[in-house]
Amino acid sequence: MTWGELLGLIGGGLxxxxxxxQVLRVFRLKSAYEISLPFxxxxxxxxxxxxxYGVSLGLMAVVLWNGIAIAxxxxxxxxxxxxxxxxxx
Amino acid sequence: MTWGELLGLIGGGLxxxxxxxQVLRVFRLKSAYEISLPFxxxxxxxxxxxxxYGVSLGLMAVVLWNGIAIAxxxxxxxxxxxxxxxxxx
Numbered sequence: 001m002t003w004g005e006l007l008g009l010i011g012g013g014l015x016x017x018x019x020x021x022q023v024l025r026v027f028r029l030k031s032a033y034e035i036s037l038p039f040x041x042x043x044x045x046x047x048x049x050x051x052x053y054g055v056s057l058g059l060m061a062v063v064l065w066n067g068i069a070i071a072x073x074x075x076x077x078x079x080x081x082x083x084x085x086x087x088x089x
Numbered sequence: 090m091t092w093g094e095l096l097g098l099i100g101g102g103l104x105x106x107x108x109x110x111q112v113l114r115v116f117r118l119k120s121a122y123e124i125s126l127p128f129x130x131x132x133x134x135x136x137x138x139x140x141x142y143g144v145s146l147g148l149m150a151v152v153l154w155n156g157i158a159i160a161x162x163x164x165x166x167x168x169x170x171x172x173x174x175x176x177x178x
Contacts, residue, residue: 004145011138018131025125034123036114042107049100053150056093061142 005061012065019072023079032076032084040080044073094150101154108161112168121165121173129169133162 001009026032047066054062090098115121136155143151 002145004142007138007145008142011135011142014131014135014138016135018125018128018135022125022128025128026123029123031123034115034118034120036107036111039107039111039114042103046100046103046105046107049096049103053093053097053100056091056096 008059008061009064012061012069016065016068016072019069019076023072023075026076026079026083030083031087032080032082033087035076035080035084037080037084040073040077044070044077047073097148097150098153101150101158105154105157105161108158108165112161112164115165115168115172119172120176121169121171122176124165124169124173126169126173129162129166133159133166136162 026035047070050062051066051070053059054066115124136159139151140155140159142148143155
């Protein structure tokens with residue numbers, strides 16, 4: 001593994017791990033009014049494209065982290081649809 | 090350009106464009122209480138790693154979109170620091 005590939009692994013890990021506090025925050029507050037629905041849906045669509053991109057070029061870091069990120073994004077999208085439509089009291 | 094590279098370009102574009110409504114939403118609501126600070130900071134750090142990863146492997150799509158995403162993330166982080174610490178009224 002080159003240092004470049006290592007950076008890709010670390011970078012993807014940081015982004016993917018970053019989704020955990022975001023998802024937890026929305027569920028703890030039971031509100032996702034400030035989360036943008038286009039942001040969440042475009043991100044989900046984009047990460048899916050990147051998963052295929054990673055598979056097609058055999059980029060392990062891209063495949064690994066986008067796969068996990070997609071799972072978090074589905075949860076965030078569900079939270080947005082459940083909690084995101086009305087203002088928090 | 091292969092179809093895989095094209096998918097990478099489209100995917101990165103979707104994610105990066107998705108940041109625009111998110112940033113606008115936070116500024117329009119003048120609140121970023123529900124946005125997680127660890128999410129924003131880890132994402133910024135991760136995207137910076139990916140920029141270097143993209144440069145080191147010569148992946149044009151990775152470099153282009155991470156570069157733009159970093160700019161949006163800096164704005165989102167500033168918004169979080171400005172509007173994110175107290176609850177929206």
